[in-house]
Amino acid sequence: MAETKRPDFAAYVERDSDGDKKANWREIGAAFAHKDGKGFDLLLDAVPVSGRVVLRTIEDKAE
Numbered sequence: 001m002a003e004t005k006r007p008d009f010a011a012y013v014e015r016d017s018d019g020d021k022k023a024n025w026r027e028i029g030a031a032f033a034h035k036d037g038k039g040f041d042l043l044l045d046a047v048p049v050s051g052r053v054v055l056r057t058i059e060d061k062a063e
Contacts, residue, residue: 008033010058015051
């Protein structure tokens with residue numbers, strides 16, 4: 001069986017909340033680095049029509 005690679009980044013859409021200074025973030029996919037280090041594959045479960053896509057490193061959750 002092929003080994004599944006963990007994504008290098010989580011993809012979020014960031015939108016400003018109405019009347020609130022805190023931004024609203026929603027996870028929409030993941031990014032995988034190319035083996036040669038010169039690019040990424042971006043896999044999205046949703047495509048935002050407004051806001052911006054932000055890639056963030058994935059941190060291990062404390063158990």
